[in-house]
Amino acid sequence: MKLPRVVVCLLLLFVAALVHAAEVNDESLPGLWGIRLVAFGQNFPAYPSSSDQNLTVLPLPYPVYRGDFLRLGEDLEDIANGRIVDNGRVKLSLGVSASFPEDSDELRSRAGMPDLDFLLEAGPELTIALQGSPDDDRELKLNLQARAALSLDGLDPTGRGFIFNPELEYLLRDLFGSNNELRFRVAPAWASRDYMDFFYGVAPEFATPGRPAFAASSGYLNTEFLLGLNRKITDRLEFRGSVRLWVNKGAANDASPLYQRDYDRGIRLALFWSAWESRRRAATAH
Numbered sequence: 001m002k003l004p005r006v007v008v009c010l011l012l013l014f015v016a017a018l019v020h021a022a023e024v025n026d027e028s029l030p031g032l033w034g035i036r037l038v039a040f041g042q043n044f045p046a047y048p049s050s051s052d053q054n055l056t057v058l059p060l061p062y063p064v065y066r067g068d069f070l071r072l073g074e075d076l077e078d079i080a081n082g083r084i085v086d087n088g089r090v091k092l093s094l095g096v097s098a099s100f101p102e103d104s105d106e107l108r109s110r111a112g113m114p115d116l117d118f119l120l121e122a123g124p125e126l127t128i129a130l131q132g133s134p135d136d137d138r139e140l141k142l143n144l145q146a147r148a149a150l151s152l153d154g155l156d157p158t159g160r161g162f163i164f165n166p167e168l169e170y171l172l173r174d175l176f177g178s179n180n181e182l183r184f185r186v187a188p189a190w191a192s193r194d195y196m197d198f199f200y201g202v203a204p205e206f207a208t209p210g211r212p213a214f215a216a217s218s219g220y221l222n223t224e225f226l227l228g229l230n231r232k233i234t235d236r237l238e239f240r241g242s243v244r245l246w247v248n249k250g251a252a253n254d255a256s257p258l259y260q261r262d263y264d265r266g267i268r269l270a271l272f273w274s275a276w277e278s279r280r281r282a283a284t285a286h
Helices: 005-020 193-200
Strands: 033-045 053-066 070-072 080-086 090-099 118-131 138-153 156-173 180-191 219-232 237-247 263-277
Touching: 090 138, 118 156, 138 193, 156 193, 193 219
Parallel strands: none
Antiparallel strands: 033 053, 033 263, 053 070, 070 080, 080 090, 090 118, 118 138, 138 156, 156 180, 180 219, 219 237, 237 263
16 A cells, blocks of 8 residues: 655655754753653534534654754644744745544534545745744744645545645743743635535535535635643643634635534643653754
């Protein structure tokens, strides 16, 4: 069975990063390698505009790698990130994110339809520092993301088009004492027809009297508003939490029978414990 191309590319990047990793011994920097344990919980809509809210609670161990180029396991939203250019004000990278699968028979609107498989998104991200830097107590940045989507049924991949997701993010550090970071983010999204069809398309064979056939179109998906807090409790323990509001009103596919509401809400909470770090240090902290 062939591996998806994106998985093969990530494996090659990972091997290349290991080959070229430099020996760094600055003890103020985090370890090059690490293992984290995370207690993770979120309550999100099953898909954009779904009236079904799904609670996911997971204890999750995962490896961390902080190479010059490749970074793994540092963020729950980007499971991998490859830096191409980083001059302090402008950063170009490759990011990978993922969404949990959903069983359609557990969703009222999708009963009898194919499941929403594990969704992997990968592509370039351009970050522009508009104000401040990661070392300042205030930072404003613009992130321009364009990603290709791939759904996985086991190891069987299906292309799901593209999504363009610019983000304006403002960070406040040390606001209520040291080791705190407060995040505000506004992120509209536009997507291709194939991406929209994954969520909103209804093929004729799955049409019912209450769910007519629908061919999705490209265009505006929604806008996310996020308020998040990251707090380093100890050298090994860190809390990250966020609340989110998605505004779906005006979406290109609001006529779909699978489009159910104009506003979505969500909450995500996580505790990270650093179980182990290598003696070899990362080249940089960020």
